Amino acid sequence: MGERLGVGIGWRSEIDLTVERMPGVDFVEVVAENLHHDELPESLLVLRGRGLPVLPHAVSLSLGGADPVEMDRVEHLAAVAELxxxxxxxxHICFVRAGGLDSGHLMPVPRTREALDVLVENVRAAQSVLPVPLALENIAALLRWPDADLTEAQFLTELVERTDCALLIDVANMWANARNLGDDPLATLDGLPLERIAYVHVAGGLEKDGVYHDTHAHPVPAGVLELLGELCSRVRPPGVLLERDDHYPSDEALAAELAAIRAVVER
Amino acid sequence: MSRAELAAAQAELLRAVLAGGPVPDGFDAAAVRVEAAALLAKRRRIVAQLAPGVAEEVGDRYAELFAAYAAGNPRVTGSRFREDAAAFETWLVERGEIEAPKRKRWWKRG
Incomplete structure (x- = not known):
């Protein structure tokens, strides 16, 4: 679905020049909460000037939360989309806030019918304000809720059918959940409406004390690229984007990771 | 499960991973501990980036002190990480772990 994006990287202010100079960047993504609603950083204007798509990626809508959606956050995302x-x-398909507390990170939602109903309602509320289509991303979870009614594939499929949202499939998150929670990522891929993928995320991480952490601060493991290959053998995704948020390596090392991704996508 | 029940369940899980609350029924206790540690580490990393001087001043004890601060001060809805960093600094000053920053003493004369 959607327009062809190619291979991209998450734009971060710490690596803005790197991203501008790097070969093989077809599009970028930017964390929406890090942008002002009325003015883009110079570097993003440069990239826009070259015609590169810049995709806002929000982390704070808490669309899976039982609390009503905070519409000012959606309005910010809408403004950034226009900009x-x-x-x-x-x-993301997650919740961030509940009971007056803020986790500061993405928390999984129970895969129950009731939680899906709440998510659907919240997604529709957000869509009513957004000027462009909304894609929703599967997260990496370190714990799971008891008493799931649906598999991850069923949950995502029904979410797509009921809201007409697109999917942002993070293969690193799927891989992390396979490692940590015993999920079967191939079964999930086989059960997803793959034609609804807007683009795909790839990222690195680190295993510590037997738990794999999706840090976005370490090299992409071979297993994540293999899972990307599995996805690409089923569908040609419009775009694949590398997320790197910390401990930035050399420009050459980042470019090599993008090249490795492109090699899988174009295989 | 209603929206209200989901709200209660989500709040209970956040209390468990952020504020030392009991592990909710049906959850794996070890996994809840791993999640709590991961959330704490992320919060600590962000606060350290926002106030590198404080991190430098307390040195090796940073993680231990931040854990003690965070246990009593879970992030509340609407708070910002800059406020978190400032609150941690105040917490350290109150306990005599660091000296009050000079810039906050503008009211003192001579």
Whole structure:
């Protein structure tokens, strides 16, 4: 679905020049909460000037939360979408806030019918304000809720059918959940409406004390690229994007990771 | 499960991973501990980046002190990481772990 994006990288202010100079960057993604609603950083204007798509990626809508959606957060995302001229925006299938507390990170939602109903309602509320399509991303979870009614594939499929949202499939998150929670990522891929994928995330991480952490601060493991290959053998995703948020390696090392991704996508 | 029940369940899980609350029924206790540690580490990393001087001043004890601070001060809805960093600094000053920063003493004369 959607327009062809190619291979991209998450734009971060710490590596703005790196991203501008790096060969093989077809599009970028930017964390929506890090942008002002009325002015883009110079570097993003440079990239927009070259015609590169800049896709806002939100982390704070808490669309899986039982609390009503905070519409000012959606309005910010909408404003940033206008500012970047983005073809689509995204956030995660998760909750961030509950009971007056803020986790500061993405928490999994129970895969129950009731939780799905709440998510669907919240997604529709967000869509009513957004000027462009919304894609929703599967997260990496370190724990699972008891008493799931649905598999991850069923949950995502029904979410797509009921809200007409697109999917942002993070293969690193799927791989992490396979390692940590025993999920079967191939079964999930086989059960997903793959034609609804807007783009794909790839990232690195680190195993510590027997738990794999999706840090976005370490090299991409071979297993994640293999899972990307499995996805690409089933569907040609419109785009694949590398997320790197910390401990930035040399420009050459980042470019090599992008090249490795491209090699899998174009195989 | 209603929206209200889901709200209660989500709040209970956040209390467990952020504020030392009991592990909710049906959850794996070890996994809840891993999640709590991961959330704490992320919060600590962000606060350290926002106030590198404080991290430098307390040195090796940073993680231990931040854990003690965070246990009593879970992040509340609407708070910002800059406020978190400032609150941690105040917490350290109150306990005599660091000296009050000079810039906050503008009211003192001579």
């Amino acid at each position: 970047t001229g983005a073809p689509l925006v995204s956030d």
